[in-house]
Amino acid sequence: MSGVNLEGITKAYGGFQVVHGIDLEVQEKEFVVLVGPSGCGKSTTLRMIAGLEEISGGSLKIDDRVVNRIAPKDRDVAMVFQNYALYPHLNVEDNIGFGLRIRKESKEKIASSVEEVAGILGLTDYLKRRPADLSGGQRQRVAMGRAIVRQPKVFLFDEPLSNLDAKLRTQMRAEIKRLHKRLGVTSIYVTHDQVEAMTLADRIVVMHDGRIEQVGTPMELFQYPANTFVAEFLGSPPMNMVEATVGASDSGPIAIVGSAQVPLRRLPELQNCVGEKIIIGIRPEFAVPQPTGTKGAVPITVDLIETLGSEALLHATLQDKPFVIRTETMTSSNRLENVGAFTVPPEMIRVFDAESGRALLGQGKAQ
Amino acid sequence: MANMNLYSRGDKLFVITNMVLIGLFALSTLYPFIYITSLSMSAGFEARAGNVILTPVGFTLEAYSKVLSEPQFWISYKNTFIYTIFGTLMSLILIIPGAYALSRPQLYGRRFWNLMVAFTMWFHAGLIPFFLNMRDLGLLDSYFGIIIGFAVSGFNIILLRNFFEGIPQSFEEAARMDGANEFQVLWRVYVPLSKPAIATVALFCIVSRWNGFFWAMVLLQDEEKIPLQVYLRKVIAELSDDEEFATSLLNASYSVETVTASIIVCSIIPIVLIYPFLQKYFSKGILLGGVKE
Amino acid sequence: MSSDFDTAGSPATETLVVNAKESVRERRAAQIQRVGDHLKREWQLYIMLLPMVVWLIVFLYKPMYGLQIAFKDYSIFKGVANSPWIGFEHFQTLFSNDQFLRAVKNTLIISAYGLLFGFPVPILLALMFNEVLSQKFKKTTQTIVYLPHFISSVIIAGIVITAFSPSAGIVNTILGWFGVDSVYFLTRPEWFRPIFIGTGIWQEAGFQSIVYLAAIAGVSPTLYESAVVDGASRWQMMWKITLPSILPTIIIMLIIRIGNILEVSFEMIILLYQPATYSTADVVNTFIYRQGLQGGQYDFAAAAGLFNAVVAFILVMTANAISKRFSRTSLW
């Protein structure tokens, strides 16, 4: 059972608390991705798991063993750093074998392990090169090799791809995914990049200001964000948030947006609260553009049309706030100029309490 | 930039004058060394009569054979090597780990320790208390006293600490994750990465050891232990004081001047041999050390 | 803590006090635990630090403790701690001692002249090196002018003594060509300072130019390019662009120099002076050396040293503080 278990983990620098009680259970072989805005404590959390930061409070278990006060080298975890931290004075072979040599493994064992890892990562031809003579992608691979070679229980990654250009990033992302499938090692991965998060993660952890906002599979988070923060954080362009008032109609609850009425699902939370403020979240993908004056649609003013090939982004204004619609160009390009309103299927609208920002989910999807 | 044709007449004049002036300054720097070398290879009476200007007059190596046949010369030469080699090693052994520890952000009391180092650069107890302390420690007239007593300098610590601080912390962290303890991190990662800075510190030590004079003169009475510089000083003082001896040499093939000059040449040679390294690392060193504190 | 409080206080305050106490104790315990954990993790760092710290204490801080003999009637047999206190007696003697006052005066004069004549030379050299077009010429001349810095003061003094010797020295030989009688320079008080300061410049100016060259290297090339476009001559660029750009460095170096004004290279003075030139050559440190190390008046000499060290410390700290303000805007 090589899981990682965080219970009420906190971190304070001096008197300043930056991580406020994180609870998280990472299953064996699971790939968990931590995302969140800059400075929210992702790296700090990861580094506490690695043993590079002292843990201020709570308990950390790896493999059901409390490791709060165990040195990094005895935790059996490996980490890939953002800047790779490859030893510049050692060649690829020695970089990968460094940990084994420190642990006084036999020469033959080191050689064969390094060779195997180099084979997996396609580094066999570069073993004698120094890091300075490698490309960004190759360096990244060496950094991974250094982690893999020790066969640790847990892999930790701190933004390992952020130093690569967009194309390489996509490629390495796929490679990491493949490696994880092949080796099946529990992994915790920190990133800024939500595409990375969505594609790599078994589960995503969204953090904010040193707290966990939501944990779930990528689809859960995308479809049922637990609050406005997660809703706005995931998805690009982000979800449109529109202030509205609850109303009632014959066919069920509605959201009143200015003069327009948007039908909502029959959520139990919406009963008996007519007139209360809510926020409705509409993903740009789910808003259907309509010509000006369409009956039952919400009127908007389109300011700008960005055509991205097969798709287009309509930048519009609703209630003095930007409202973005993503639509296919192939079927609708001829009428893009006429757009002056939109409609949304009720099941695609997320409803949030205006005060707390909490989602009104209806079926208890929240974590 | 280097195309002279692009320059106005005034600029050309300026550039040429500038080159001439620099050339002159360089020559005036070089001249004393040429003069001393020529003197050391000149006949004693010619030197005494002031006839040596640029090249050796009455070429002879008698002065060298006189110097090299002096046992005390070899004793002090050997001593200088001992002080230089072991003194430098001692410095590195003390400074490298110390500076590394000072550079680690996780070190408790880091400000205090750094202040403790910096303060020694601002305030010295002075000659007398230092001397009495060496005496109380029983380090007068001792090889060990010279080697240990001058092993650490605040400047060198700060130079190396600054360099270590410039190495990304993630190297330490990566090595720690790889299972290295702090000594292994230092020895296998930070020392190899700091070769230029360590070379600089080592060269600072080597030069100051090789040239060290004052404290060796004060602390060492035993002729068996004195280094070259102290010996050289003695020779210069004795020879120039001893008019009788000087006049007795009036017609000899060597003189006070040529003997002095040849000892000088002998003691400069090792410095000249490592000079290419000195030039390379010293200029970096003074800039490195000056960055902070 | 106080039992008064416990009995007199209402139950509410009592629990409050107990809570406060407990939380203090808890925090204490947590703190001790943290330090313990830290030491367990990082003890090796402290092992690395230890030898250096011990060295500093034994060889630099212990002598500071030994400075107390400046206020004592020091006897070798009684040692530093057991010699009797005599207050400021040594200082009173010191300030009525003509030789000491002369040494203070000489220190300041030599430093001031050294600053006046020695400070601009490396700056000029750096400016001039910067105008050399041929890299080869520049490298060669730099190699030459840095060299004397690495030569020991004994050798430099040996060269000076030889060159200025009355019978054989090159200086007198050249003077002889012009019909000037041979001068025994090193016995003449009026010649000591020029020779000493000139030697210092000759030995160090080249090497000191490195700092300014580094500063010049940091000047943005676009400044020169736009000046060329505006038709400026190289002479103008040197004064209007290069010099102002390195002004912060110059100011900082000047402040540092002034802060170290008491630091005259006394080793060189010991090598060059003689009783005949004491009147212009004797500085505080050579005075201390003669009185203390040669004359055995340890306590009296230590008092002179303490005076010197305290004044130097104040100067250096002041200079540091001022230069810190400047260095915020400069490279160095």
Ligand SMILES: Nc1ncnc2c1ncn2[C@@H]1O[C@H](COP(=O)(O)OP(=O)(O)OP(=O)(O)O)[C@@H](O)[C@H]1O
């Ligand atoms: N050594 C430190 N001392 C004080 N505060 C620190 C220290 N290290 C980090 N912090 C603070 O802790 C908070 C969390 O930092 P952390 O590096 O974990 O953020 P992050 O989520 O990884 O951000 P990024 O995405 O920018 O890497 C930040 O507010 C940061 O300022």
Ligand SMILES: [Mg+2]
């Ligand atoms: Mg981070």
